[in-house]
Structures are given as structure tokens and as C-alpha cells.
Amino acid sequence: MLNIVSLKNVVKTYVRGKHRVEVLHGVDLEIATGEFLALMGPSGSGKTTLLNLIGGLDRADKGEVVVAGERLDKLSSGKLAKWRARNVGFIFQFYNLLPVLTAERNVEVPLLLTKLSGRERRRNVQAALALVGLSDRAKHKPGELSGGQQQRVAIARALVSDPKILVCDEPTGDLDRETSESILGLLQLLNREHGKTIIMVTHDPRAADHASRQSYVDKGRLNGVMRAAA
DSSP: OOOEEEEEEEEEEEEETTTTEEEEEEEEEEETTOOOOEEEOOOSSHHHHHHHHHHHHOOOEEEEEEETTTGGSSSHHHHHHHHHHEEEEEEETTTTTTTTTOHHHHHHGGGGGSOOOOOHHHHHHHHHHHHHHOGGGTTGGGGGHHHHHHHHHHHHHHHTTOOOEEESSSSSTTOOOOOHHHHHHHHHHHHTTTTOEEEEEEEEEHHTTSSSSEEEEEEEEEEEEEOOOO
């Protein structure tokens, strides 16, 4: 199976005050197309930085970052933004929905920068909301939805442009256990039945067990222990 993500000797450094802090130290990572990978590690380990590099939200200082056939470290800012829009769906802990918009309008937002007609956008939005089980909540605003429903809207928004990769940063971190299980089950469905490559940062071992593979990040390095989830 071909790799959709390949990182080689990746280094990332941030400037904090007068100090330079190297967050990632020569990381190598390969992720196969259609894989569900959980990145685990303590706070400050570099796992979210790694996720942001894969999703094209940040740039490596050194090394090679190849995702979905593109050398991200070589793309201009404009080309990188277009690449993200085509290839990556983002799911965050706190949903990032616009409170004044309905669920369907929130889901439509990524499509507003495309050349799709209004009818095509509506069709894609309806399909995405149906996939996450929220067709009957399309006209509701975020404040009228539960936390789990809001996260499902966020997942529909991530899916609406049919990206190759979903990057998820603590997607169940703000949810109770029962709702978390529901969201993780949905991610498994998207991975197994719809072929989405999923990369999920989590601190929760029970969440990580839903992935097909786990990797541990500590002090800016992958520890080399990667195991299939039970």
C-alpha cells in the first residue's frame, strides 16, 4: 500500500522570547493510504506540531514533508492553502463552528471558495450531514445542538469537500465518555467504509484504541514503538 504521508528528518523550532526551542528533532514518519493513526504523548511532546505539519498548517524548518503527493515544504503560501482545501479536512476539540450560522451553513463554508454552483454545494452539504447522522438538524444553530452534535457538524464540514486526509486534534477531548465513543465510532466508519486516512492526536488511551495503529511522541521524537490497536 502506498504511503500518503512521508516525513524525513523533520525539524521544527519555535522562538519563545530570546530562546529558540526545537520542538521536533529529526522526525521520520510514514503513514499508509487508508490508515487510522493515533499520535499519543504528554502535553508539550510535539504531537500537535507534528499534526500541523502534516495538515499544512505549519512548515518544517528542516527535512522533507510529502503529503498526498506534494512536497509541502516546497510550496508557496498560496499553493499550500489551495492544497489544504483540496486534500485535508480538519477536526478540532472545540468544533470552531460559527454561532450565527445553521448547521448546513457551517458545513457549506469550505465550499464557498470553490467553483461549485449553489445547487452542487447544497447537494454536498446534504450528503455530508446525512453521513454523520444529522440530516434532521440541518436548520439548527450550534447553540441549539449538544456537544456531540456540534462535533458531528464539524466532522461533516471536514468531509464536505471529500478530502483524502482527516487530521483530528483531540476530537473527543471536550465530550463525555458515551458521546466520545459515538464520535470515535463515526471516525472508524469513515476510515473503514469510506477509505479516509485519519491522523488523530489524543492523550486518551481508550480513544487511541479505536485507531488501527498507535505511535508515541515524547520530547519531539517518535519513540519507534508503533503498534496495531487491539
